[in-house]
Amino acid sequence: MAKLVATLASTHHPFYLKATTAQPGDRMPQAAEWQRKIEAYRETLTRACPDLLVMVGSDHFHQIFLDNYPQFLIGKAPLYDATFYNEQREFGLPTFLLEGAEDLSRFLHQALLDRDFDLAFSNELKIDHSIVCPIITLRPQNDLPIVPIYTNIFAPPLPSVRRFYELGRAIRAAVEAYPSDGRIAVIGTGHLSLELGGPRQFMETGPDPAFDRQAIEWLRTGDIDAILASVTHETLEASGNATHGFLNFILMLGVAGACPADYVDHLDLFHTMEAYFTWYPEGDAR
Incomplete structure (x- = not known):
């Protein structure tokens, strides 16, 4: 059976590349520190030596719209075009062009259906x-096949907080049941407190620093009981209108x-807290 070799969860700040490749005089003050932290985080994946990546994210209304918005979706394509025009222009x-792990996608889709998660699927998914x-x-060399899984963190009504956690558990069970000797890493991204287009968008910190500190501690200690007792859709909204991205961190836990x-x-950073986490299975890659 396949082996889960690492689980990684982080924020996905779209300005990282632009900030760290700008000319020295144009760089933001935190650019060098940000780059050091990302390179250290990258090493946590590199040392796990994965063969395949399962990648959890959320479409930012690039191709999934309110006329037909699935709660969870898996890509099953051989190749994925990635990056939309506005992301090229703004960020x-x-x-x-990302290679798809078609066989793993097919297996995970069926395995998750068997575990009572009725994922939609797409054979023509574009990645944002x-x-x-x-x-x-x-993985800037982009040399590993991927399985993309998208979650709904934007369009209410949303799945429950517990449902995200349970999907994470089901993904792990499905990965470990895959009949292969492959080494698989699961990578997911989301947000801590975040405000997009609202009055708290460009503060000196994220819109809710207290939530950010608590969220990092919950994830550091793996305290799912405290998360499930404390986090609701209403509390996430109170911390910032895009803080529901934290649901993807809960999935990764x-x-x-x-x-x-x-x-x-x-x-x-000046308007958001960036955070990076890696978990290894017991006794592996430590």
């Missing part, structure tokens, strides 16, 4: 920055097994 993100950003930060993280780091 300076490059385009990619929720998955492009971790390719840039964690399910994949990891609700245990303490092996690697934790964060960086307070």
Whole structure:
């Protein structure tokens, strides 16, 4: 059977590449520190030596719209075009052609259906920055096949907080049941407190620093009981109108097994808290 070799969860700030490749005189003050942190985080994936990547993100209304918005969706394509025009224009993100792990996609889709998760699927999915950003930060050589999984964190009504956690557990069980000797890493991205287009968008910190600190501690310790007792859709909304991206962190904690993280780091930027977590299965890649 396949082996889960690492679980990684992070924020997906689309300006990382632009900020760290700008000319020295144009760089933001935190650029050098940000780059050091990303390179250290990248090493946590590299040392796990994965063969395949399962990547969890969310479409930012690039191709999934309110006329037909699935709660969870898996890509099943042989190739994925990546990066939309507005992401090239606004964030300076490059385009990619990502290889799809078709056999693993088919297996995971059926395995998750068997575990009572009725995922929609797409054979023609295009990838946006929720998955492009971790390719840039964690695997810039883009040399591994991927299975993309999209979650609904934007269009109410949303799945429950517990449902995200349970999907993470189901993804892990499905990965470990895959009849292969492959080494699989699961990578997911989301947000801590975040405001998009609202009055708290461009503060000196994220809109809710207290939530950010608590969220990092919950993930550092793997305290799913505290998360499920404390986090609701209403509390996430109170911390910022895009804070529902934290649901993807909860999903990744399910994949990891609700245990303490092996690697934790964060960086307070001018309007958001960036955070990075890695979990290894017991005895692997430590």
